[in-house]
Amino acid sequence: SQQGEEDPQALSIQEGENATMNCSYKTSINNLQWYRQNSGRGLVHLILIRSNEREKHSGRLRVTLDTSKKSSSLLITASRAADTASYFCATDARFQKLVFGTGTRLLVSP
């Protein structure tokens, strides 16, 4: 069964705007990872945040983790058309395999 659920399922914004995607999960985790998938391609790892971390940055990406609420958010600042893709969160629970969420489809219009 799916561990992570992303919200919203789809998001449409203009270039330059920020995009925020949320992920909720059900069980305790070791870490949470975010991946991007361009159409027709495999997934690409973006960022990993450990359970003892609350916020992490990588370039225009900002990830937060709230273990008390079992949720994470991915913020993409100053979005570009090239950011158009599906974004997935994946949770790594102790002694469990990585479990992927259902994904958010992001469309960034020029």
Add this chain to the structure above:
Amino acid sequence: GAGVSQSPSNKVTEKGKDVELRCDPISGHTALYWYRQSLGQGLEFLIYFQGNSAPDKSGLPSDRFSAERTGGSVSTLTIQRTQQEDSAVYLCASSLVESQPQHFGDGTRLSIL
């Protein structure tokens, strides 16, 4: 650099035929995963290999599905007596060790007529 390579990239076959999908992981990666992704959907875990340990087959949907990993490197996913509901993109990923970020191939798009 060499990433995860999957072949074929596309496969069209008739219902009832057997198919073999191949995955070449990144050299040195001990963990290898197979996933299935239906159109516009998330990833469905199929099977996981870690080193010399027995594979985790808990995601295989039926006994028509099997996979092996030879010499700790190349993996083959076999689907016997294919059905139309097997149509999907099959993705392979590898990681250095379990729980580390996974590196994905571009998948094999399987279409069953």
